[in-house]
Amino acid sequence: MKIAAVIFDAFGTLARITRPTHPYGQLLREGKRQGRKFSPDDMQNLMTHKLSISQAAAWFGIQVSPDRLHLLEQALKEELASIEPFPDALEAIAMLRAAGMRTAICSNLAMPYGPAIQQIFPNLDGYSFSYRVGAMKPSPIIYRHACDLLGVRPGNDFGGDGRVVMIGDSARCDRDGPRRCGISGFLLRRGHSDGFSSLTDFARVVLAYQ
Template identity: 30%
Template sequence: MALMATRTKLPRLLSSGSRSPLSGRLGAMRSSTAAAPVESRPVGLGMLGLKDYEDYRRSLYGEITHKALLVDAAGTLLVPSQPMAQIYRTIGEKYGVKFSEDEILNRYRRAYSQPWGRSRLRYVNDGRPFWQYIVSYSTGCSDTQYFEELYNYYTTDKAWHLCDPDAEKIFKALRKAGVKLGVVSNFDTRLRPLLRALNCDNWFDAMAVSAEVEAEKPNPTIFLKACDLLGVKPEDAVHVGDDRRNDIWGARDAGCDAWLWGSDVHSFKEVAQRIGVRI
């Protein structure tokens, strides 16, 4: 995200232990034989297997497995073009910043992991108060001009680039196949102008931004808002993101399916193929 959040990856969980967003509906697929599971026990992905699960979803929607694709922004759709600490130091040198990049990174992580006031929301409106605290703590510099230069830099196409160069072609194919597209992101109000600067804002049918929705992942509220904006039920959507806690656990708590970027899927072409859209 802007001014850049560095997230610590958690150990990957076994898929058989993951919560299935369709566990209630999958329960209807139980066998009627004498060896059938206890009636009140839902059937999860661990019992069905991935292929059976995808076949089941296609039986609901035809050739596709989901009616909507939700995508995380920073770390999935977009990645920073230079390391955060490098930018903080490079821009900060003319404002007297003396810390090394390692020092800046360590201080940034420490500041970012602390509770932000009495609110659970870091990004309120443009997020300036939060980011002023982060920048000042990370660099030891509270110069207003320094902060504004750094803040504005992260709204430009110089600061970010698309993670997958084939994203536009794939998203067009998904929309042509009838799959609705949405962004679900913990970000301040700079996300929309940033996506415009990268010429990708028109790829999506809706955006649920934490600063606008007033809920941050993993709070399921932000995922439910995205589904509402797209006009789909949560169980009809799959979310793709790079953070297990925020993206996977949060989406599943909302009732959505979820795939971990860089683990379950590695490109948007792979995402499309799993949904059932050939590129």
């Protein structure tokens, strides 16, 4: 069966942060110093709600002085400015789009990171970000949202429209999670023999099915 659309993970797959400052992590550590305990839900709340640094502080009940808030926001700006695409990501997307392939990004992101990713990878057919969808990978909700944006349905029951494939650097979120939804998930492992070692190799395999 031909491939109708390709979904990519964002960080670790298409792009990387070259100068991490971990602003949200700094905020949570600030809360810990104030006696707030880390919760297993902290990351999910950050990733599934539209929270700026100041909004996250209010959400978690963390007291932050104006000066400290300014430093955290500056750290966020520095981290966002350090986001760079992997060279093979730009090449792979160009190959697929030149062939008329529908493409999307599906990623677990806090709100400020979405626009940065879209700026680096503009004009794709869909951007399914957890803070917009309200669900994180490997929830089926976010994969189905990506497919809706692409105008395709996961699984083999859509009348010859073609398979949907996804690739990323997480076995749990980008290979196994999609497969449970009828999306063919693949693992990217740059520099390793198992999985795909580059996105350009992956793109060539996808195009070979067309």
